[in-house]
Amino acid sequence: MTDCYDEFNLEDYADVEPLPIVTGLKDELCQIMYSEEYKQLMGLMRAFLSSNELTPRAMRLTARVIAVAPAFYTAWNYRFNIVVAIAKDRLDQEFQWLDEVTLNNPKNYQIWSYRQALVENLGQDLTLRGDLPIMDMMLDDDTKNYHVWSYRKWAVLHFKDFTHELSFVDKLIDRDVYNNSAWNHRMFYMKNVSPDDRTIDEEITYTKNKIELVPQNISSWNYLRGLYDHFKPETGHKGELLKFAGGFIDALDLNATADSAESLPEIESSYALEFLASEYATEGQLQRAKNAYQCLALKYDPIRGSFWNYKITTLEA
Amino acid sequence: MDQSQLRRARFIDSSLLGRKRSVQEQIAAEGGQGAAEEEVIPIMKEVETETTIDRQKVLMSCKELLQCEIEPLHKDFHREYLDYVLAQPLPPQMTALDASQPWMLYWVANSLASLNEEWLNDDVKIMMAKKLNVIGSSKTEKMGPFGGGIGQMPHIAGTYASINALALCGNIENCWDYIDRESIYQWLLSLKQSNGGFKTCVEVGEVDTRGVYCALSIASMLNIMTEELVQGVVQYLVSCQTYEGGFGGCPQEDEAHGGYTFCAVASLMILDALDQINVDKLLEWCSARQLNEEKGLNGRNNKLVDGCYSFWVGATGAILETKGYVCPIDKNALHEYICQCCQDPAMPGLRDKPGKHADLYHTNYVLLGLAITEAIYTETSQDGPVRSSPALHIESTTNTKLRFKTSGLSPINPVYGVPVVNLRQFAEYFHHK
Known part of the structure; x- marks a missing residue:
């Protein structure tokens, strides 16, 4: 008797009649010219699906199908049922197999829902530490991979283990301060760990330093605004912060109405100006807010003109 | 690393991970330092990272194309690509789409x-109707729900694509009568989660x-929306809006993303619940x-331009426009990007960006995006089916x-991604069922 994790060998399926994988329609539309090997493999897959055999050889077949066609979600589902039936005490091996498939298919997302299904349904004894190596490696290779980040959030919440997250995003933001996925994950972390006032203030300082490093970065500005909106909604963004933002646009006089792009100076950050505009609007300094939006529309971010003009109309309302 | 991690890490072959780029830090020239200086974007202080390196390459090729004389949409040329795909079997490398045949x-x-x-x-x-019938029927004559191909499990995205494709068929050979609304409805209910989401x-x-989005699109088109089906869905969607203003995939502070934002906003339009979210942040x-x-x-902050977001984000803007909000997209500029950068004079079909090859996915969504730039969207007074969603009644004018x-x-509906005429005909047919 062979094992679930042995190599795939066609001879083990000699007794199974493959089912057709084409519709049999004459001149079928968008018919793919499958290789003979693919036809045979998928034909076997269909035969197994219809008999619903939950055996080691069925499991080996799914591994082969997934290696050839990782987006074939039906095989992932079938494999899940087999694991539940005959291999749920061998999760270590299943994750080893899955890690290899993951590394070979960085853009695939069946992998992550499969992983989630394993952890959720069978992984009573697992911890986040088991998931960290593969997640770290995948994100090291593709730092904005949406599926990995999304799975990571799910796993962190599932295991209620936030201990690795801050140092991990620190590293990624140091590597690429424009990585919006990393900034977003930082917000996910902050919102979940209920930080005290001192931590929030340190976080604000951290973000300001990153903005000083690169003032024209929407990710760090959004994060800064997000921190205030979520953790300090009552204080507004007054005083020191207005001064901080003002430092990036100091050549610009917001008390004067601009009439052409040519007359406007260079500034260091359009996002600083956007931030100031919204703060002035909140504080009731409507003329300055309006001037700021006009400058954005004229020169600093003109492609968003319709949005800036809309903001001006809300001031006049 | 503890022992168990090491054991796992053994299987992680670092050679598979490809290149690792070194990060150089430099402060770009602060502008105006002599004519020899390369042109810099007015906003100056920049650190060179993977993000800026990737963008710089794209920026250069786009700029070059945007300086050329404006191209019209070469409709006949792109038709060649589509006719070619329909005229003969697809090459073996298309096997990657074996689980996406309705798409x-x-x-x-x-x-x-x-196009026309x-x-x-x-x-x-x-x-097309025949093929979908084979994919979507198990034992009976009726079809639906649909999987990615013959013998594959029903999938919500495959069913969405199948229903849209069937809408395009008109009721040819009475194919609409074979759609099994009851089975589709029961199956959609079985995919519904306690948090208001749907599983694929x-x-x-x-x-x-x-x-x-797939569930609501299918249900509203087939006129099988019920209280039970949509209960808790608005709340689920609302909690996917992030601090940045867009929507993530799941309500766990996932990153705001163009595709997931479209899905959330189109769903809210189907449910007529756009007033439940922070629209100003979304517009921003x-x-x-x-x-x-x-x-x-x-599709996300600090990511590269991609023609497919002309639809995902463009349609989000069009939906907001329908509800009387400002359209947050500069349609003239987007039109320029599509015509100059998504067409390749040497190859028919439309593409993501310069340097990429055309494919079916991008051809469809870039064309839909272009249609959005050429239209204005308004809500029509609902003289049509009473129980149906306002999303079915969006009007497109030049x-x-x-x-x-x-x-x-052809004028298209930004919620469903199909021409207005086809959608209307399909929805009206099922309104009477």
């Missing part, structure tokens, strides 16, 4: 129908705003998708403010 049908047929209603001929419609597939599958986020230099849209000659594309 291929929808992309091709919808691209043709968007007449170009999707009856022979193709008949063949019964056992192992994602639960995200995409699942919700959508407008920030458009890049001053490339003129096209990206955008008279476009600086360029329009391409004469």
Whole structure:
């Protein structure tokens, strides 16, 4: 008797009649010219699906199908049922197999829902530490991979283990301060760990330093605004912060109405100006807010003109 | 690392991980330091990272194309690509789309129908309906729900694409009568999660705003929306809006993303619940998708422009426009990006960005995006089916403010991604069921 994790060998399926994988329609539309090997493999897959055999050889077949066609979600589902039936005490091996498939298919997302299904349904004894190596490696290779980040959030919440997250995003933001996925994950972390006032203030300082490093970065500005909106909604963004933002646009006089792009100076950050505009609007300094939006529309971010003009109309309302 | 991690890490072959780029830090020139200086974007202080290196390459090729004389949409040329795909079997490398066969049908047929209603001929419609019938039927004559191909499990995205494709077929050979609404409805209910989301597939599958959108699109078109089906869905969607203003895939502070944002906003439009979210933040986020230099849209902050977001984000803007909000997209600029950067004079079909090859997915969504730039969207008074969603009644009229000659594309519905005529005919048919 062979094992679930042995190599795939066609001879083990000699007794199974493959089912057709084409519709049999004459001149079928968008018919793919499958290789003979693919036809045979998928034909076997269909035969197994219809008999619903939950055996080691069925499991080996799914591994082969997934290696050839990782987006074939039906095989992932079938494999899940087999694991539940005959291999749920061998999760270590299943994750080893899955890690290899993951590394070979960085853009695939069946992998992550499969992983989630394993952890959720069978992984009573697992911890986040088991998931960290593969997640770290995948994100090291593709730092904005949406599926990995999304799975990571799910796993962190599932295991209620936030201990690795801050140092991990620190590293990624140091590597690429424009990585919006990393900034977003930082917000996910902050919102979940209920930080005290001192931590929030340190976080604000951290973000300001990153903005000083690169003032024209929407990710760090959004994060800064997000921190205030979520953790300090009552204080507004007054005083020191207005001064901080003002430092990036100091050549610009917001008390004067601009009439052409040519007359406007260079500034260091359009996002600083956007931030100031919204703060002035909140504080009731409507003329300055309006001037700021006009400058954005004229020169600093003109492609968003319709949005800036809309903001001006809300001031006049 | 503890022992168990090491054991796992053994299987991680670092050679598979590809190149690792070193990060150089430098402060770009602060502008105006002599004529020899390369042109810099007005905003100056920049650190060179993977993000800026990747963008710089794209920026250069886009800028070059944007300086050329404006191109019209080469409709006949792109038709060649689509007709070619329909005329013969697809090469073996298309096996990667084996689990997405209804999608291929929808992309091709919808691209043709968007280019010119007449170009999707009856022979193709008949063949398409027949193929979907085989994919979607198990034992009975009736079809639905649908999987990615023959013998594959039902999948919410496959069913979405199948229903859209069938809508494009008209009721040819009475194919609409074979759609099994009851089975589809029961199956959708079985995918519904306690948090208001929908799973893509019964056992192992994602639960995200995409699942919700597919479910609501299918249900509203087939007139099988019930209280039970939509209960808790608005709350689920609302909690996917992030601090940045766009929507993530799941309500766990996932990153705001153009595709998931479209799915959430289109769903809220179907449910007539756009007033439940922070629309100002959404407008801000959508407008920030458009890049001053490339003129096209990206899908997340600090990511690269991609023609497909002309639809995902462009349609989000169009939906907001329908509800009387400002359209956050500069349609003239987007039109320029599409015509200059998504067409390749040497190859028919439309592409993501310069340097990429055309494919069916991009051809469809870039064309839909272009149709959006050439239209204005309003809500019609609901003289049609009473129980149906306002999303089915969006009207598309010509955008008279476009600086360029329009391409004469079919008017499309931004919620469903199909031509208005086809959608209306389909929805009206099922309204009477």
